[in-house]
Amino acid sequence: xxxxxxxxxxxxxxxxxxxxxxxxxxxxxxxxxxxxxxxxxxxxxxxxxxxxxxxxxxxxxxxxxxxxxxxxxxxxxxxxxxxxxxxxxxxxxxxxxxxxxxxxxxxxxxxxxxxxxxxxxxxxxxxxxxxxxxxxxxxxxxxxxxxxxxxxxxxxxxxxxxxxxxxxx
Numbered sequence: 001x002x003x004x005x006x007x008x009x010x011x012x013x014x015x016x017x018x019x020x021x022x023x024x025x026x027x028x029x030x031x032x033x034x035x036x037x038x039x040x041x042x043x044x045x046x047x048x049x050x051x052x053x054x055x056x057x058x059x060x061x062x063x064x065x066x067x068x069x070x071x072x073x074x075x076x077x078x079x080x081x082x083x084x085x086x087x088x089x090x091x092x093x094x095x096x097x098x099x100x101x102x103x104x105x106x107x108x109x110x111x112x113x114x115x116x117x118x119x120x121x122x123x124x125x126x127x128x129x130x131x132x133x134x135x136x137x138x139x140x141x142x143x144x145x146x147x148x149x150x151x152x153x154x155x156x157x158x159x160x161x162x163x164x165x166x167x168x169x
Contacts, residue, residue, distance in 0.1 A: 010053075014061060017045050021065050025072065037143045040114055042069060044152050046084060047091050047110050055092030062088025076125050083120045087113055103156045111149040115141055 021042045032039040042065050050058030066084030070077045091113055118141035119133065126132045 010057075014049075014057075014064075017049065017061070018064055018068065021045060022068055025069060034147070036140060037147055039151055040117075040144060040148045041151075043084075043087075043114050043117055044110060044148055044155070046088050047106075047113050047152070048155075050088045050091030051095055051106065051109070053092070054095050055089045058088030058090075058092030059085050060088070062086070079121065079124055083117055083124075087117055103153055103160070106156055107149045107153045110152040111145045114145040114148050118144070 024041045029038060029041075032041075046058065046062050046065055049061045053061075062084035063081050066081035067078075069084075070080045091109060094109065115137075119137055122133045122136050122141075123130075
């Protein structure tokens with residue numbers, strides 16, 4: 001019985017995270033955008049799921065989130081799902097190496113994940129037009145990656161403080 005409850009809890013948490021991603025993308029993403037530099041909350045949550053739950057969960061969550069985000073732009077339906085599936089698996093593969101390391105290394109993983117995601121997406125969606133890909137990458141992705149990485153570090157710092165308070169009480 002406890003194993004079933006644990007699996008149900010993981011499924012409920014995953015559905016809750018997907019709901020957060022959909023609500024954020026549809027309602028609140030414009031609020032956290034600064035001069036066309038946006039917070040990539042879906043990718044941030046994908047990296048968190050990959051690092052905390054491993055490669056299989058990261059890949060499944062990446063596919064679900066990528067597919068739901070692809071519905072906003074159906075001309076490239078499946079591209080985001082494919083890229084985020086691969087990224088979720090790749091980040092989840094680093095679970096053993098990075099989970100106990102410092103938050104700075106996790107921030108670097110968030111930053112590099114966003115850069116890899118954006119580079120692959122813009123490269124494929126532009127029909128391998130390198131000029132367009134590098135223009136978007138240099139003008140938007142680098143700053144968006146920094147913004148998302150710092151937001152991720154703040155989130156991880158908050159989790160650390162909360163965990164420390166739970167231990168002391």
